[in-house]
Amino acid sequence: MSRLELLTPEGLRIDGRRANELRKITAKTSVFSQADGSAYIEQGNTKCLVAVYGPREARRRQQTLADRAIINVEFNVAPFSTSERKKRSKSDKRSLELATCIRQTFEPVIQTNQFPRSQIDVYIQLFQHDGGVLQSCINATTMALIDAGIPMLDFVCACSAGCIEKVPVLDLNNLEESADTPELTLAMLPRTGKVNLVELESRLHIEQLESVMDLAKDGCIQINEMLDKVIRQNMDHLMGRMKA
Amino acid sequence: MPAPLISPAEKSYIEQGIEQDCRADGRGRLEYRHIVLESGLLSQASGSARCRLGDSDVLVGVKVEIGEVDQENPNVGRIVCNVECSPSASQQFEGRGADDINNTLTLSLDRLYNGPQSGIDLEKLCIIPGQNCWVIYIDAMVMDCAGNLFDCIVMTTRAALHNTRIPKTEIQDLGDGEFEFDVVDDIEDAESIIGWDRSPISVTLYKIADRYIIDPTILEELCSQVTLTVGVNKEGQICGIQKSATGSIDPSLLTEMIQSATNLAKPLLQQLDTKLLEDEAQVQEKRKLGQPVEKLGFFAAVI
Numbered sequence: 001m002s003r004l005e006l007l008t009p010e011g012l013r014i015d016g017r018r019a020n021e022l023r024k025i026t027a028k029t030s031v032f033s034q035a036d037g038s039a040y041i042e043q044g045n046t047k048c049l050v051a052v053y054g055p056r057e058a059r060r061r062q063q064t065l066a067d068r069a070i071i072n073v074e075f076n077v078a079p080f081s082t083s084e085r086k087k088r089s090k091s092d093k094r095s096l097e098l099a100t101c102i103r104q105t106f107e108p109v110i111q112t113n114q115f116p117r118s119q120i121d122v123y124i125q126l127f128q129h130d131g132g133v134l135q136s137c138i139n140a141t142t143m144a145l146i147d148a149g150i151p152m153l154d155f156v157c158a159c160s161a162g163c164i165e166k167v168p169v170l171d172l173n174n175l176e177e178s179a180d181t182p183e184l185t186l187a188m189l190p191r192t193g194k195v196n197l198v199e200l201e202s203r204l205h206i207e208q209l210e211s212v213m214d215l216a217k218d219g220c221i222q223i224n225e226m227l228d229k230v231i232r233q234n235m236d237h238l239m240g241r242m243k244a
Numbered sequence: 245m246p247a248p249l250i251s252p253a254e255k256s257y258i259e260q261g262i263e264q265d266c267r268a269d270g271r272g273r274l275e276y277r278h279i280v281l282e283s284g285l286l287s288q289a290s291g292s293a294r295c296r297l298g299d300s301d302v303l304v305g306v307k308v309e310i311g312e313v314d315q316e317n318p319n320v321g322r323i324v325c326n327v328e329c330s331p332s333a334s335q336q337f338e339g340r341g342a343d344d345i346n347n348t349l350t351l352s353l354d355r356l357y358n359g360p361q362s363g364i365d366l367e368k369l370c371i372i373p374g375q376n377c378w379v380i381y382i383d384a385m386v387m388d389c390a391g392n393l394f395d396c397i398v399m400t401t402r403a404a405l406h407n408t409r410i411p412k413t414e415i416q417d418l419g420d421g422e423f424e425f426d427v428v429d430d431i432e433d434a435e436s437i438i439g440w441d442r443s444p445i446s447v448t449l450y451k452i453a454d455r456y457i458i459d460p461t462i463l464e465e466l467c468s469q470v471t472l473t474v475g476v477n478k479e480g481q482i483c484g485i486q487k488s489a490t491g492s493i494d495p496s497l498l499t500e501m502i503q504s505a506t507n508l509a510k511p512l513l514q515q516l517d518t519k520l521l522e523d524e525a526q527v528q529e530k531r532k533l534g535q536p537v538e539k540l541g542f543f544a545a546v547i
Binding site: 026028031032033034035038040045047049051053056059072074076078079080081082083084085087090121123125127128129130 | 286287288289292299301303305306307309326328330331332333335338339340381383385387388390541542543
């Protein structure tokens with residue numbers, strides 16, 4: 001049985017990318033007519049859809065906060081998203097952890113003190129899982145929140161990076177993730193460079209940490225440019241429809 | 245997002261409109277809303293389809309996997325249905341709120357597809373009798389709810405089944421009654437599900453005051469006292485009937501409603517099938533010419 005070569009001597013990965021190349025990202029906002037804001041992102045084969053409702057009346061009165069809005073994140077994985085069909089319950093630990101992660105990433109960025117006693121709901125759906133789930137969800141959530149008109153301090157852009165045979169690589173896909181490669185997901189605010197989320201799975205030598213983080217930051221800046229473009233395009237489209 | 249409450253004035257307005265055969269959006273009693281259907285969106289699923297019926301949005305993914313046969317029916321394959329309502333469709337579907345409606349819809353879909361009425365040739369899905377078979381997992385996700393969910397789900401399921409491809413298997417006889425099988429990896433050799441065209445669609449009739457309508461919006465759904473779901477297949481045979489909601493139907497009206505549903509289902513099925521086959525022919529053409537096939541999926545313009 002031949003071992004899968006994740007990084008060939010020429011510097012090419014399994015899907016033909018170089019070590020510092022992102023997968024192709026396509027995105028769209030305003031996907032639903034009923035949600036206040038929604039966004040759909042495709043990063044390579046990973047497909048993620050986010051719908052945002054809010055700020056609206058909180059569903060449970062006891063949970064409201066007097067001085068700001070509460071953010072509620074729900075993460076749902078479709079049973080057909082992975083190569084093996086698996087139905088996940090809503091209280092699946094992994095899903096809950098991811099939802100909490102995303103909520104904590106966005107809490108400092110959304111200006112919740114403008115909407116006391118209300119609730120902002122973020123519903124994330126994953127249709128296809130091909131690695132980089134956390135980063136796609138964060139990117140899609142940013143766009144959906146902007147589409148909903150919820151005031152934020154800055155974009156939150158996320159990117160994953162890893163290390164294959166001591167070479168830092170950007171944006172891991174599912175094969176690379178499952179091959180026990182250390183995967184670092186980084187979310188940052190592009191304008192200030194502040195890092196909102198750092199998550200590392202598997203082992204990574206401390207000497208390589210800095211180079212992997214720098215690569216992830218580069219990736220975030222690239223993603224920020226792309227998302228910015230998509231949002232401006234959608235806004236132009238809306239303005240065009242308004243004037244027509 | 246409309247709340248699940250309706251005022252008596254609104255109810256009266258809707259009832260009177262229906263009496264006059266002119267509903268709030270201008271449709272007649274037996275007219276469908278605009279349908280947008282697209283199949284083959286998900287590359288990792290064996291088959292997929294997405295349908296927007298008015299504003300109702302349903303995505304169905306079909307996965308075909310190898311499983312063990314059911315000991316009571318060792319010569320046939322299995323179909324497992326599952327419906328999940330996403331909280332993006334309604335605030336009440338948050339957390340465990342959607343459990344009730346998920347169960348109801350799952351069982352209704354199961355009723356239509358589990359058994360000979362589904363039209364699907366289950367024997368062909370058996371790989372080794374008594375041991376392994378193909379199991380078709382139908383997973384429907386409701387993204388947006390704007391009335392008439394079940395019809396939308398069934399329509400999308402039918403399109404997804406049309407789009408599904410089952411890999412070919414090669415069976416080797418090891419002697420002694422022992423068999424082994426190998427799955428052929430070539431996508432070109434995958435076959436479509438035999439009998440997908442005999443699968444039914446459902447037409448749900450909602451009784452409001454003394455009349456009945458099809459394809460209601462959410463407000464119209466709130467006005468109805470009784471709903472009757474009829475599953476009809478391409479030959480006009482009835483594959484399942486279910487009455488739901490609180491209320492009762494007069495037997496003579498019941499026969500009339502069933503007849504009406506059957507009459508409505510036939511042209512709808514014909515149109516859907518024509519479009520599905522046309523679409524597939526186009527895709528094959530493009531593949532032959534080596535042109536890239538672009539699926540719009542969620543990139544299709546909504547506003």
